[in-house]
Amino acid sequence: xxxxxxxxxxxxxxxxxxxxxxxxxxxxxxxxxxxxxxxxxxxxxxxxxxxxxxxxxxxxxxxxxxxxxxxxxxxxxxxxxxxxxxxxxxxxxxxxxxxxxxxxxxxxxxxxxxxxxxxxxxxxxxxxx
Ligand SMILES: [Zn+2]
Numbered sequence: 001x002x003x004x005x006x007x008x009x010x011x012x013x014x015x016x017x018x019x020x021x022x023x024x025x026x027x028x029x030x031x032x033x034x035x036x037x038x039x040x041x042x043x044x045x046x047x048x049x050x051x052x053x054x055x056x057x058x059x060x061x062x063x064x065x066x067x068x069x070x071x072x073x074x075x076x077x078x079x080x081x082x083x084x085x086x087x088x089x090x091x092x093x094x095x096x097x098x099x100x101x102x103x104x105x106x107x108x109x110x111x112x113x114x115x116x117x118x119x120x121x122x123x124x125x126x127x128x129x
Contacts, residue, residue: 047087
């Protein structure tokens, strides 16, 4: 398979991101005594209040390497995307991204298709009755 120069550029960018994110795995984002590393996104605890937890909440987010549960690919979960996930989408702080971008896309197509088939089935039933 040949890669276009755009694809290989994207690949290089992703590799560079992965390389940068890997050492950040050791950073305790809840630690009150450390300075957030470069590129960290500060957490807003007001926006995390939905967690109802006495456990520790992160002070900041850093780019994080996640392994896709479906295909095993390593991908960087950007700090800004984590902030959006936990604070914007109000997800539980103990949840994680589990699928890479390409599997998320496929999963969406699969769900849309399943919904379409389901609705078609309902329509067929109604028309029959
Ligand atoms: Zn995947």
